[in-house]
Amino acid sequence: MEWLKTHRNDAILIAALLLAGGALLLWLGLTRQAGGFAQVRIDGETVLELPLNEDAEFVLGEGEHTNTLVIKSGAAQVIAADCPDQVCVRQGAVRYNGESIVCLPHKLIVSIEGGGSNGVDGSTG
Numbered sequence: 001m002e003w004l005k006t007h008r009n010d011a012i013l014i015a016a017l018l019l020a021g022g023a024l025l026l027w028l029g030l031t032r033q034a035g036g037f038a039q040v041r042i043d044g045e046t047v048l049e050l051p052l053n054e055d056a057e058f059v060l061g062e063g064e065h066t067n068t069l070v071i072k073s074g075a076a077q078v079i080a081a082d083c084p085d086q087v088c089v090r091q092g093a094v095r096y097n098g099e100s101i102v103c104l105p106h107k108l109i110v111s112i113e114g115g116g117s118n119g120v121d122g123s124t125g
């Protein structure tokens, strides 16, 4: 019965390692997800910082240069703009650290800062 004892100890050790690894990953995921926000810059100047965990809608710019930015379900997206190329609208939603939406005609940059980089949906609604 000696072999059984040895194997059981191995199994317990592996299970413990898996649990510890899983907890660490979960912790990293939660802490990285928290604090994610969309930084809005117009002409190089930061005008807004919007937390991704709060749904919101903003009309950025003024006069004939506007972009409608929506924060929804942890992602930022320009849903409407009156720029000629509509590149910012076509870029779709961004949610991960380092992603950005750029509207060159309006000198607008929306970049995600401090968000998670994995597929974990940490949105608290």
Ligand SMILES: [Zn+2]
Pocket: 081, 083, 085, 086, 087, 088, 089, 102, 103, 104, 105, 106
């Ligand atoms: Zn645009």
